[in-house]
Amino acid sequence: MRGMRGVGVLALAMVVVLAITACQQRAQQPAQQAKKFKVGIVYDVGGRGDLSFNDMAFAGLEQAQREFGDRIETRDLEPTAGGENREELLRLLAGENYDLIFGIGFLFTDSISRVAKEFPNVKFGLIDGFVPDLTDASNIVCLLFNEHEGSFLVGAAAALKSRTGVIGFVGGMKIPLIEKFEAGYIAGARYVKPSIRVLSDYAGTTGEAFRDPVKGKELALAQYDRRADIIYHASGGTGIGVFEAAVVKKRLAIGVDADQSLTVKDDQRPQILTSMMKRVDVSVFETIKAFVDGQYKGGYKNFGLAEGGVGYAENDYNKDMIADIKDRLEDLKQKIVAGEIKVPASKAELDTFLKSLPK
Amino acid sequence: MEYVTSLLSLALIASAIRVTMPILLAALGAVYSERGGVINIGLEGIMIMGTFFGAVGDYVFARQYPALVAAIPDLAPAAGVLAAMLAGMAFALIHALVTITFRVDQIISGVALNLLAVGLARFLNILFFGVATQSPGVSGFTPVDIPILEGIPVLGPIATGISPMILVALLLVLIGHWTLLRTRFGLRLRGVGEHPRAADTLGINVYGMRYAGVLISGALAGMAGAYLAIEQAHLYFEGMTQGRGFIALAAMIFGNWWPLGALGASALFGYFDALSLRVVVLPVPSQFINVLPHIVSILVLAGFVRRAQPPAADGVPYTKEEE
Numbered sequence: 001m002r003g004m005r006g007v008g009v010l011a012l013a014m015v016v017v018l019a020i021t022a023c024q025q026r027a028q029q030p031a032q033q034a035k036k037f038k039v040g041i042v043y044d045v046g047g048r049g050d051l052s053f054n055d056m057a058f059a060g061l062e063q064a065q066r067e068f069g070d071r072i073e074t075r076d077l078e079p080t081a082g083g084e085n086r087e088e089l090l091r092l093l094a095g096e097n098y099d100l101i102f103g104i105g106f107l108f109t110d111s112i113s114r115v116a117k118e119f120p121n122v123k124f125g126l127i128d129g130f131v132p133d134l135t136d137a138s139n140i141v142c143l144l145f146n147e148h149e150g151s152f153l154v155g156a157a158a159a160l161k162s163r164t165g166v167i168g169f170v171g172g173m174k175i176p177l178i179e180k181f182e183a184g185y186i187a188g189a190r191y192v193k194p195s196i197r198v199l200s201d202y203a204g205t206t207g208e209a210f211r212d213p214v215k216g217k218e219l220a221l222a223q224y225d226r227r228a229d230i231i232y233h234a235s236g237g238t239g240i241g242v243f244e245a246a247v248v249k250k251r252l253a254i255g256v257d258a259d260q261s262l263t264v265k266d267d268q269r270p271q272i273l274t275s276m277m278k279r280v281d282v283s284v285f286e287t288i289k290a291f292v293d294g295q296y297k298g299g300y301k302n303f304g305l306a307e308g309g310v311g312y313a314e315n316d317y318n319k320d321m322i323a324d325i326k327d328r329l330e331d332l333k334q335k336i337v338a339g340e341i342k343v344p345a346s347k348a349e350l351d352t353f354l355k356s357l358p359k
Numbered sequence: 360m361e362y363v364t365s366l367l368s369l370a371l372i373a374s375a376i377r378v379t380m381p382i383l384l385a386a387l388g389a390v391y392s393e394r395g396g397v398i399n400i401g402l403e404g405i406m407i408m409g410t411f412f413g414a415v416g417d418y419v420f421a422r423q424y425p426a427l428v429a430a431i432p433d434l435a436p437a438a439g440v441l442a443a444m445l446a447g448m449a450f451a452l453i454h455a456l457v458t459i460t461f462r463v464d465q466i467i468s469g470v471a472l473n474l475l476a477v478g479l480a481r482f483l484n485i486l487f488f489g490v491a492t493q494s495p496g497v498s499g500f501t502p503v504d505i506p507i508l509e510g511i512p513v514l515g516p517i518a519t520g521i522s523p524m525i526l527v528a529l530l531l532v533l534i535g536h537w538t539l540l541r542t543r544f545g546l547r548l549r550g551v552g553e554h555p556r557a558a559d560t561l562g563i564n565v566y567g568m569r570y571a572g573v574l575i576s577g578a579l580a581g582m583a584g585a586y587l588a589i590e591q592a593h594l595y596f597e598g599m600t601q602g603r604g605f606i607a608l609a610a611m612i613f614g615n616w617w618p619l620g621a622l623g624a625s626a627l628f629g630y631f632d633a634l635s636l637r638v639v640v641l642p643v644p645s646q647f648i649n650v651l652p653h654i655v656s657i658l659v660l661a662g663f664v665r666r667a668q669p670p671a672a673d674g675v676p677y678t679k680e681e682e
Contacts, residue, residue: 049490213592265496
């Protein structure tokens with residue numbers, strides 16, 4: 001990785017040198033060939049090294065850097081701990097003539113709408129946020145995920161694997177975005193096993209709820225005490241506490257966003273049944289690719305099961321655990337992609353969905 | 360639903376004890392500081408340092424001395440706790456220096472510490488671990504069983520598999536109460552908090568005693584942070600203190616500036632916190648429980664619950680008259 005970056009830097013240096021010499025030789029002509037697209041990313045609170053959301057965005061940026069290294073230059077910035085300066089950072093990048101800027105996380109919604117108005121020539125990518133009334137010509141593209149579809153699959157996995165007939169969900173901040181995970185999870189569980197009981201808890205109602213592993217652990221312990229044997233978390237850093245509780249109680253947990261089996265501590269690894277993957281890296285990469293190819297369009301882009309934007313994780317550690325249910329999950333996946341199962345994306349839709357299930 | 364009936368279930372009490380501990384340790388620290396006459400609202404910041412250095416001490420020790428840790432696994436978390444207490448004292452020393460020696464307003468210094476800690480922890484985390492917001496996982500203490508009680512099956516949740524730090528914390532409360540009430544050090548510390556001029560006249564080193572109070576509070580708040588990182592979450596995570604330092608201040612006020620009072624108040628707050636996590640149907644919204652510690656401390660300070668009796672010279676910088 002470092003080597004690649006070194007090569008990139010070297011290439012960049014050479015291009016700059018060439019550009020300068022070119023300019024010196026023919027000062028009148030603009031150096032068209034040397035013009036690189038500038039791509040910037042501003043992370044969500046949590047920043048690089050969160051082993052999930054932000055790291056996946058960075059992975060997408062890195063992939064783009066590898067593939068279009070000669071045509072783009074990239075920069076990534078981290079907001080302060082509370083994220084208060086996220087708008088300043090966007091404006092900083094826009095002011096430095098960046099061509100394409102990503103805001104990672106729904107908290108950027110308002111900031112990006114404002115900054116995008118001030119810099120009509122700059123294009124923006126907004127992960128997870130929804131800005132209303134966008135068109136193809138807008139300079140914002142909202143990159144949205146069908147988390148409910150992925151959650152449906154891990155919910156089905158949990159219900160199929162549960163021995164006690166009780167499973168749990170721990171959410172971070174109680175907002176519609178996280179309730180989408182919950183709705184899909186419950187729907188999936190009840191779809192494959194109507195008798196299943198699902199316990200739901202949220203860590204809080206502010207952004208702090210995504211970084212409270214202590215509370216996550218207590219919530220999960222409480223659910224395990226109430227006979228849940230598998231808990232799905234959609235709570236960022238709070239979920240680390242859920243995994244801790246799974247280790248203490250020797251039960252199972254389900255990760256979120258990234259394939260968390262790969263990144264957690266060794267003793268937590270056997271407790272992770274699977275993870276609901278949300279391919280932020282794919283969305284970032286695809287958007288950069290479209291931009292480089294001159295195909296950038298504003299508006300909304302959905303990444304669902306069909307697009308490979310969400311899914312469940314399979315790796316060397318959980319392969320055996322999910323071997324017996326894999327066929328069933330793949331079958332459900334096909335049904336969702338084909339539109340046979342319409343997965344609810346909110347609590348209201350969930351109620352309708354549950355009523356439609358055969359008793 | 361079955362859970363509503365079990366307000367006193369042992370699993371709930373075990374949970375309450377766990378969430379009480381960090382508040383209790385920090386509140387105990389605050390008692391020492393304020394009994395000596397120095398308000399320490401920098402507790403939250405000191406706790407943040409404690410969470411970070413607790414994880415660092417644990418992690419580094421386990422990496423440096425793998426053979427030793429393999430033989431005695433508890434050494435790594437012990438090193439973490441020690442590092443957290445030292446870091447807490449170092450951080451508290453800033454507060455002491457600024458407020459006691461240079462007589463800066465104690466509130467301002469405390470606020471500055473809280474702000475400094477947030478930035479410093481992130482900076483150091485990037486320096487140590489290359490990422491901004493979390494440390495690698497660390498190991499905790501081996502859980503212990505309480506002798507005698509462990510034999511009674513129904514007491515399982517609160518008598519077996521508990522953190523040794525819980526026992527240490529409870530012991531520290533008793534020692535603290537006895538120290539303040541019965542020892543020469545305690546009497547002198549209270550003396551400089553009540554009437555520094557009189558204490559000075561009697562030949563007590565006012566500055567020295569106040570430094571001692573603030574440093575002890577730093578060590579205890581650091582330990583509270585270490586408990587969060589090492590025993591609860593098994594890693595440092597940015598923002599994991601979640602305002603517990605401020606709740607500790609509330610507990611100290613509600614506990615009327617005494618260690619046993621702080622224990623009672625912390626336990627009450629901890630119990631309600633655990634209740635909000637465990638009881639599915641609460642008669643009040645969980646947000647109400649979150650603000651409860653602060654409402655209670657306002658009521659105490661306003662004299663509604665009972666007369667608050669802070670040390671008379673609490674928060675007042677002491678100026679030794681020039682000879």
